[in-house]
Amino acid sequence: TQSTRPQRLLHAVQKNATRGDPRSVVKAIDNFCRQKEWAMNVGDEKGCILDSVVSEVNPVTVLELGTYCGYSTVRIASLLPPHAKLITLEFNPDYAKIARQVIAWAGLEDKIQLVEGPSGEWIPKMKEQFGVKTFDLVFLDHWKDRYLPDTKLLEDCGLLRKGSILLADNVICPGTPDYLEYVRNSPRYKSQYFKSHLEYTKVEDGLEKSVFLG
Ligand SMILES: Nc1ncnc2c1ncn2CCCCCNC(=O)c1cc(-c2ccc(F)cc2)cc(O)c1O
Numbered sequence: 001t002q003s004t005r006p007q008r009l010l011h012a013v014q015k016n017a018t019r020g021d022p023r024s025v026v027k028a029i030d031n032f033c034r035q036k037e038w039a040m041n042v043g044d045e046k047g048c049i050l051d052s053v054v055s056e057v058n059p060v061t062v063l064e065l066g067t068y069c070g071y072s073t074v075r076i077a078s079l080l081p082p083h084a085k086l087i088t089l090e091f092n093p094d095y096a097k098i099a100r101q102v103i104a105w106a107g108l109e110d111k112i113q114l115v116e117g118p119s120g121e122w123i124p125k126m127k128e129q130f131g132v133k134t135f136d137l138v139f140l141d142h143w144k145d146r147y148l149p150d151t152k153l154l155e156d157c158g159l160l161r162k163g164s165i166l167l168a169d170n171v172i173c174p175g176t177p178d179y180l181e182y183v184r185n186s187p188r189y190k191s192q193y194f195k196s197h198l199e200y201t202k203v204e205d206g207l208e209k210s211v212f213l214g
């Protein structure tokens with residue numbers, strides 16, 4: 001039977017990355033996607049912007065929406081302080097299965113909780129299920145038409161505090177126009193655009209960093 005692209009990406013990690021070395025896992029995935037097959041990881045160019053935001057925020061609680069194969073999950077978690085926790089939501093069980101193995105290869109299981117299911121259902125359960133008070137950082141990288149409704153849901157569930165940071169991938173390509181309009185015009189956010197390129201291509205894309213003002 002034919003393998004899937006996520007399965008081939010996992011094999012590239014197991015073949016080329018060192019177990020327990022998250023940065024070698026990130027590098028192995030980027031090499032696979034540049035040399036063999038494009039895949040929708042945030043990639044190295046936007047990944048460096050992600051790294052700088054994570055290092056600046058130094059978050060204790062992180063939420064990632066859209067795990068895919070775990071590239072940004074591993075990239076973020078590799079920069080977190082020891083007691084910090086990252087919860088990542090993935091809707092697609094096949095992606096989740098691969099992501100768990102990529103996370104295990106990186107040796108980051110203790111910092112990461114991968115939850116399977118739709119963001120709209122899980123966000124309202126965060127407090128009761130995972131004992132989360134508020135998130136210091138949210139990385140949005142799931143369905144592009146879910147960015148806005150899920151941001152409003154995070155607000156309504158009291159999961160954002162004054163100073164919480166939202167970092168959104170793909171605000172240009174594929175694009176999240178309603179989300180951009182909201183965070184750039186709402187008095188409750190201070191927003192900033194980081195121009196970059198769609199992973200592994202020359203197409204314009206970028207990350208939008210928005211601070212929740214409370
Ligand atoms: N917990 C949850 N709740 C709801 N949906 C959930 C979810 N967990 C997952 N999903 C479902 C997300 C499926 C993947 C989302 N990402 C994308 O769709 C995406 C697409 C491109 C792309 C760009 C140009 C092209 F020509 C083709 C593709 C690039 C990217 O960086 C992308 O992140």
Ligand SMILES: [Mg+2]
Pocket residue numbers: 040041042141169170
């Ligand atoms: Mg993306």
